[in-house]
Amino acid sequence: MRADTSILSADASIALSTERLTKVWGSFIANSDIDFRLPVGARHALIGPNGAGKTTFINMLTGVLAPTSGRVFIGGEDVTADHQERRVRKGIARTFQINNLFPGLTVLDSVLLAILERKNLAENWFRPLKSHMAEIEEAMDLITDLGLEAQAGVEVKTLAYGKQRLMEIALALASRPRILLLDEPAAGIPAGESSEVFSVIARLPSDVSILFIEHDMDLVRRFSQRITVLVGGKVLTEGAPEEIMVDPRVREVYLGESAHG
Amino acid sequence: MSPRSSAIERLASPRPRPVEVLAWLLPALAFFLVPDNLALGVSIMTYAVAVLALDLVLGYAGIVSLGHAAFFGVGAYTAGLLAVQGWKEPLTGMLLAGAVSLALGFLASFLVVRGKDLTRLMVTLGIGLVVYELANRLSSVTGGMDGLSGFEIGPIFGVFSFDLYGRTAWWYVYGVLILVFVLLRLVVSSPFGLSLRAIREGVSRMPALGASVDHRLRTAFTLSAGVTGIAGGLLAQTTQFVGIDSLSVGRSADFLVMLVLGGTGRLYGALIGTTVFMIAHDYLADMNPVYWEFWMGLLLMAVVLFARGGVVGAGRRLLQTVKTKFARAAP
Amino acid sequence: MASNILGILFDGLAYGSLLFLIGVGLSITMGLMNFINLAHGTFAMAGGYISASLSQKSGMPFLATLPVAFVGAGLFGLVAERLLFRRLYKAPHLDQVLFTFGFVLSSIAAAHYFFGAGQQMGVMPSFLQGQIRVYGIDLGRYRLLLIAFVGLITLALHLILSKTRFGAQVRAAVDNQDAAAGLGINVGLIFSLCFALGTGLAGLGGALGIEVLGLDPGFPLKYMVYFLLVVVVGGAGTIRGPLIAAMILGVFDVAGKYYVPQAGAFIIYVLMIVLLLAFPTGLGGKRA
Incomplete structure (x- = not known):
């Protein structure tokens, strides 16, 4: 165990966490200093407008992309240097936004x-x-x-x-997996039929920790216990669905936009 | 049948169906029906071994190799040189030929798995060209352009001598072909074989399943090179001659054409493609080789545009059409 | 000794210039459509035969045959692209390899049928024969012309790509085909034009190179590796990468044949594998 492991990531009730996770391409900052915790058994939604850096974040969690700086922990263990295959064997699995x-x-x-x-x-x-x-x-x-x-x-x-x-x-x-990352699991499915996908997710064992990206706010409200809002590569806010839904900042950048679209 | 059991039924299996066993008796039938052209049968079965090996990397794992003649030729020279040095026992000679090619394939596999399709194609081509040039330069050993000849092969099991008509050679190659087929059939219907097909179908998903792709591809390539070397060894032993063209890019291309003609990724395609190609080649032997090339090229283009899956693929489609027609006619 | 090295360097650059002239079109078309084309040499050969036939049979001056070779090979390329290659852009790489390889085989046989198996001789005008002495180095006039010619064409290509509307569209399409199509660019047309231009340049190279590369029906197969190498090592979809790659190849090949003639083509093949492994995505490749 590393001596400098931060207190939050050593917590046994945390399945997955990140510390100041950052990804920069040239002058474009895709993810900036993201501190994130996914408790064991969580149903956690990651929302934000297009280009907010959600998929980039998932890609760094799974090891598809190497972060520019910052660290990723699975159950307190620093896995930043592990490649994708090894992280899968440590209990992390994902789905892809575009069928793979x-x-x-x-x-x-x-x-x-x-x-x-x-x-x-x-x-x-x-x-x-x-x-x-x-x-x-x-x-x-x-x-x-x-x-x-x-x-x-x-x-x-x-x-x-x-x-x-x-x-x-x-x-x-x-x-x-102990940790399941779902990148828009219902992407491309007509709104009425996407609940079939989510009912599968709802039936998963409660000790599996789930982080999912989803645009449909109705689904997010129904299936998440907690929501993180990502805007411009930064965490805007995090909280329970009822808090997030009424947060004026969120309404402005995200809900406002989707109401127009 | 329930969908469950029919899905399980559809899983790849090494167990031969009765019709397959019958099909494997066809060559034996040919032995008795066409006894005056056994040499053709021997060369068809020899090349079939190499084309089966190519199917493993190309048809299953999806690596386009334009350099497999390198392993074929190295196997041929190994068996030939062993015989020249006085090692006349054929079975060990053949196995050593396979072993040398296997070792070469293992080394080459590290180069091949780097890069994407086009780079891979060029690397395999490059390996083929380098080996060819080497053999050409080392003419004191390989005989250069004149090839390697004047060696004798001892009797199989110390009993069955190679005869002028090619009877012994015929049964020898037939036996090896069956063994190689059984081995490869086992490989492609194993979890490893499934993972090769998965790499071909969606390599980008594999790391997300925790699989290490490079290692699998290296294993497949190495195995394929070894089997190709066995084919080369058979060629040297049954013809008692090794020409430098056994290492040429043209030979690699022939393998590719035979496989595509028969259909990739189903083993039987390799057998049928080789047979069709070799018989056509034999039949049109009097034709000016230039025209043979012309028709070959045209055929390749036609197969790609109109007959994906080659002979076997076309046969399957035909069978499917007939089945659905019958199903409609008798509801 | 020093002048010797410089002489080899000069010959190598001339040789590399030809490889670049023929290979650059391949680089652009491969970069555009991710289409593996083994048949590019066929169009270079076509240009060579057009030039050789015109100068031998109708006594046309060598230089006058060059534009005809360019246009003829370009038209041939355009027709082949529209009728055949177009069908394979979405096909797996294996299909592209097999199809274009079949095209090469058939074209070799066709060339054999129409022009015979022998080497063709270019009819060089007298002012291109012999050498000029510059600072104690003998420079072949013909090779000087080659380098100058390719220099001009490279400059022209660069200007077309960076300054014209067509060039901007090509760059956009190489960068991201879907986005380019979204902007209303007719990607199919752009590709046809690039293919015609690329095969035209190859034809020009084939005609210009009769003295250096030779010309017989086996040409497309013999040089296939070189052209592909220019693209793969240089990186598809660029001009600078293939230029550097072509020069490296040219110089090494000439130097190898001069200093270690017994090694034959060995050096170039080993160099090829080393370069491919060192730069799996090419010297100037667009894919990181």
């Missing part, structure tokens, strides 16, 4: 692979896939949970768009 799936694999193939990766079985080349019955059962259970059972044997690219969004979540869940 395996179009030519079947639904079962995809989920099964994610499970095999988690169990470090995916480099095994002499034991047939079909003999991994425990993993196949687990994959089918997860697929059934997400209501994709009827499509288990079809290629992902032939799925309807909404089902593909569920596949994003299925792949993330297959790695049994």
Whole structure:
């Protein structure tokens, strides 16, 4: 354990935290000095106008992007230097705003692979896939949970768009994360149908800590316990939904804008 | 059948279906039906081993290699040089040929996994060209442009001598082809094989699943190089000659064409493509080689534009159409 | 010795100039559409045959054949792009590689059929033969012309790209195709024009280079690696990167053949692998 680990990140009730996390491209500051804490079991929403730096923040949490400065902690452990694969193995999983799936694999193939990766079985080349019955059962259970059972044997690219969004979540869940980052899980789904995605999220075990980016304020209000507002790469404010909804600054920069759009 | 069990049924499996076993008897049938052209059968099956190996990296892992002849030729020279030095036992000779190519492939794999598609293509091409130039310069060892000849191969298991008609060679290569096919079938229907397909389909997702992509690709490339080397060893042993063109870019391109012609990523495509290519080549042997090239080029363009998936892909589509027609006719 | 080195440097630069002239069009089209084109050499060859046929059969002066080679190869490129290559922009890289490779094979056979297997000879006017002595170094007149020519064309290209409306559109499209299309730029048309210009320049290079590169039906395959290397090492979508890459390649190739002739093409291939590994995204690549 590092001696300089800050007090807040050593707290056992905190699943994920950042310390002065900053990302700069040339003269453009995408994220600036973000201090953030995600308690264990949280349902936390990250909101903000387009270009506020939300996806950049997620990318630094998962290790896709290296921060210019600042640190990331998983359960108190400094993981800033860890690359993406290692952070996944430490319990962090994510979905992508734009589908990032395996179009030519079947639904079962995809989920099964994610499970095999988690169990470090995916480099095994002499034991047939079909003999991994425990993993196949687990994959089918997860697929059934997400209501994709009827499509288990079809290629992902032939799925309807909404089902593909569920596949994003299925792949993330297959790695049994302690921390789940959802980048606009219902992006592109017609407003009326997005609750299917969120009802899946609502059913997740309570000890999984969830951070999600979402634009639909109604969904945010229904599914989050806490909200962080990001504007221009900085944290504008953080609080419970009822506080945020009435905060005049938030209404000005964010709600005002979405009311016009 | 429930969707659950049919989905599980669709998972890749190494277990052969009855129709496959029957299909594998076809070459044996050809042995008895066309006994005066066994040499062609031997060379088809030899190249099929190399094209199967190429399918592993190209069809499954999605790496376009324009340098696989390097491993083929190195295997051929290894087996040839061993025989020249007096190591006449064929099985160990073939395995050593595979081992040397495997080692070379392992070294090359570190270079290949760097960079993206185009860089990879150029690196594999570069490796092929470097090995070719080396063999050309080291003519005191390799025989240079004249190639390597005048060596003999001992009998298989110390019993079956290679004969003039190619009967022994035929059964020898047939046996190796089956073993290689079984090995690769095992590999592609394993978790490792699934992860290769996943890398081909969506490499950017793999790190988010906690997978290390480079290591998988290196393993696949190394294995493929080793099997290609075995094919080269077979060529040297059955023809008792190694020409420098076995290392050429043209040979790499031939492998690629055979695979694409048959269909990538399904193993059987490699077998069918090689067979069609070699028979056409043999049939049109009297044709001026320039025109062969012309039609080859045209065929490649046509396959890309109109017949993605090659012969096997087209066959599947046909089967699918027939099935749906029947399903409509008899509801 | 010093003059020797300078002489090799000069020859290398002349050779590099040709590689650049032929490769620059490939760089721009690859940068625009992320389209892997192995067939670029075919258009250079076409320019070479146009020039050689005109000067041999109808006695046209060498310099007068150059514009014809440029226009002829450019038109050939335009037609091929509109009819064939266009269909593959969205296809996987493997398909692009296979298709353009098939195109190369067929074009080699076609060249063989129409022009025979032999090397073509350019008919050089007398004022391009021989050498000029500058500060004790013999500089071939023809190679001087090459370097001057390519210098002018590079300058012209630079001006077109940086000063004209067309150039601005090309830069926008290379930078971000979707955004450019959103601004109302006809990306398809831009690409056709770039392809025509690029293949035209390749044709010009093929014609100018008959003395240095030679010309026979195997040309597109023989130099395929060099042209691709100019682009891959230089970085697709730029002019400066390929220029530097072409000069490095030219000088190393000439020097290698002079100092270690027994190594043959070995040096250039090893250099290629080293450069590719050292600069996986190219010297001036747009992708970080």
